[in-house]
Amino acid sequence: MILQTIITGLSIGSIYALMAVGYSLIFSVLNFSNFAHGAIITLGAYIAWAVMVHWLHLPFLPALLVSIAGAGVLAFLNERIAYSTLRRRRAPSLYLMISAMGVAIALQNLLYATIGAKLYALPPVFAQDSIAVGGAVVSRMDLFAFGFSVVAIAILHFMLNYTKVGMAIRAASYDMEMVSVLGVNLDVLVGVLFLIAGGLGGMAGVFMGVKYMVYPSMGWITNKAYIGAVIGGLGSLPGAVVGGILLGLIEALVSVTNIGPVALSLYRDVFSFSILVLLLIFRPTGLFGREVEEKL
Secondary structure, three states: OHHHHHHHHHHHHHHHHHHHHHHHHHHHHHOOOOOOHHHHHHHHHHHHHHHHHHOOOOOHHHHHHHHHHHHHHHHHHHHHHHHHHHHHOOOOHHHHHHHHHHHHHHHHHHHHHHOOOOOEOOOOHHHHOEEEEOOEEEEHHHHHHHHHHHHHHHHHHHHHHHOHHHHHHHHHOOOHHHHHHOOOOHHHHHHHHHHHHHHHHHHHHHHHHHHOOEOHHHHHHHHHHHHHHHHHOOOOHHHHHHHHHHHHHHHHHHHOOEEOOEEHHHHHHHHHHHHHHHHHHHOOOOOOOOOOOOOO
């Protein structure tokens, strides 16, 4: 039972980590919380539904790649339309955050107006097969989501540490002005940043759509990813990964725990947000975060 709970927690935690990394990437450079990230994740799930069910009837892996690319492009357009002018005018981070909230609300209501509130199911991947692991029965989809997430985060880690673009992103997270003086085109750099964050978000959206359902307000789940990013420390990519996985494990353990007649699964969200409140009180920079002037 414990082993199955841990495996389930690692699976959902790895999806949280994908979402949290997108938050942390943008925060590390632009120093604001991109609350439109949840809408991009939702659109990534809808792209998968469109190409798998509604239009092209693609298999899962090609549909996943299309969703990653589509969500990346949408995130790029989001930055160009909603943030770039504010960024060039050196607007305070609060203005960027307000713009992000407006984009999130607008995209969610656009989905309601055009597609409706109906819930859509993505085709079952691997026919929802399960395998036995040390006495635990685990969905192949959970294992695939965990493995694919680990590979994606590993590729991102390699890119950030061993490519010129990655080094420019890491340098910009410390001082954008200096990076600009050294000849880096900030518009291109920020565009690449949003492409990466959006692509990871699109991947997470597809996994969430397969595991649950696709619907306009599914982006609310990014609140959990944001908690994971804060636990690890906003702006820290290792922290986002650790925080997302840690939150997934905590939620999985709470879901199977009872205190007498009371099932703690009913209070899972209470535990998650209580952790956030306590962390902000006692360690606002998270486990791996660094001190910043403002956190919005």
